[in-house]
Amino acid sequence: MSNYLETTYDVYKEAAENPQKGLCCTTTPVWLLPGLSIPQKMLEMNYGCGSTVNARDMVNSPTVLYVGIGGGMELLQFSYFSRRNKAIIGVDIVDEMIKVCQENMIEAEAQNSWFSSEFVDIRKGSALSLPIDDNSVDVAAQNCLFNIFEEAELKQALKEMYRVLKPRGRLVLSDPTCEQAMPESLKQDARLRALCLSGALPLQDYINMITDIGFGTVEIRAKRPYRILDPENYDTDSLIYIESVEVCAIKDPMPDDGPCVFTGKTAIYYGKEEYFDDEKGHVLLPNQPLAVCDKTAGALSRLNRKDIFISGSTFFYDGGGCC
Numbered sequence: 001m002s003n004y005l006e007t008t009y010d011v012y013k014e015a016a017e018n019p020q021k022g023l024c025c026t027t028t029p030v031w032l033l034p035g036l037s038i039p040q041k042m043l044e045m046n047y048g049c050g051s052t053v054n055a056r057d058m059v060n061s062p063t064v065l066y067v068g069i070g071g072g073m074e075l076l077q078f079s080y081f082s083r084r085n086k087a088i089i090g091v092d093i094v095d096e097m098i099k100v101c102q103e104n105m106i107e108a109e110a111q112n113s114w115f116s117s118e119f120v121d122i123r124k125g126s127a128l129s130l131p132i133d134d135n136s137v138d139v140a141a142q143n144c145l146f147n148i149f150e151e152a153e154l155k156q157a158l159k160e161m162y163r164v165l166k167p168r169g170r171l172v173l174s175d176p177t178c179e180q181a182m183p184e185s186l187k188q189d190a191r192l193r194a195l196c197l198s199g200a201l202p203l204q205d206y207i208n209m210i211t212d213i214g215f216g217t218v219e220i221r222a223k224r225p226y227r228i229l230d231p232e233n234y235d236t237d238s239l240i241y242i243e244s245v246e247v248c249a250i251k252d253p254m255p256d257d258g259p260c261v262f263t264g265k266t267a268i269y270y271g272k273e274e275y276f277d278d279e280k281g282h283v284l285l286p287n288q289p290l291a292v293c294d295k296t297a298g299a300l301s302r303l304n305r306k307d308i309f310i311s312g313s314t315f316f317y318d319g320g321g322c323c
Ligand SMILES: C[S@@+](CC[C@H](N)C(=O)[O-])C[C@H]1O[C@@H](n2cnc3c(N)ncnc32)[C@H](O)[C@@H]1O
Pocket: 008, 009, 012, 013, 024, 045, 046, 047, 048, 049, 067, 068, 069, 070, 071, 072, 074, 091, 092, 093, 094, 097, 125, 126, 127, 128, 142, 143, 144, 145, 196
């Protein structure tokens, strides 16, 4: 194991044995669903930066893989939607984390009459070599683990997720991103990396890593302020602003003209005709916003028409529209 992976192991062994509220500053409110009670210890061990649980991904009781289980809160939330034995598979490399997570599942069972700890199948293993069959899961998720990885490991972890997803399966990710250049000294600081502070990539680089693996569709579902690294407390000359993103990548075939990446852009036709048809599958009705991927937004705006408006990226997209 390389040095920073060993440090990561130690950080999360410690975080399992001594839960540290605020270890990773979660920026989203915890999903509270009708009839769902989340044990206190799971809340204290919420080491993610956003959420990977989205009801839209959870129709028809899908099989979900969740890598990097933490205290198990998202395993429980996924179970809420797939209430059958072994529907939710958790993988983690840290023995101590697995043990505490299993204990938390028993507590969750006591607090939730609908839940059985049998719904969750926790396996020891690495994100870099998943103990999971090819093409076997509908949803594969990770929250705040992949940003820790350096490029080679990130590529490997993404490849593994692609391998185990069924065709059209969904990879759901939540990670910090950063548009500024991260100083090399911070990038190389294994502990800061493990704490999800210095491995953050610019969003476009993060998206490119995902599409380079072969995911044909990517949705940027959320982007929120996350952390500041300031010169007084970190080895940096200027303030570094970190955001956290929620991304869904779909194992769709790669379109000939490249991936469809939805960042929340919309096209609105406001001309005099009944509709506008670009003859590439996009029909715009007057004054009815159509969600478009960045590729289509670019193509429409290159038409230089006076009757089509393209809105900017909202970074809050989860379905509908072109492609
Ligand atoms: C930042 S925590 C996130 C935990 C959880 N996803 C959450 O949102 O609360 C990272 C998790 O990944 C696990 N982990 C670290 N390195 C790993 C690896 N190489 N493979 C699988 N899991 C790993 C840690 O034990 C820990 O549970």
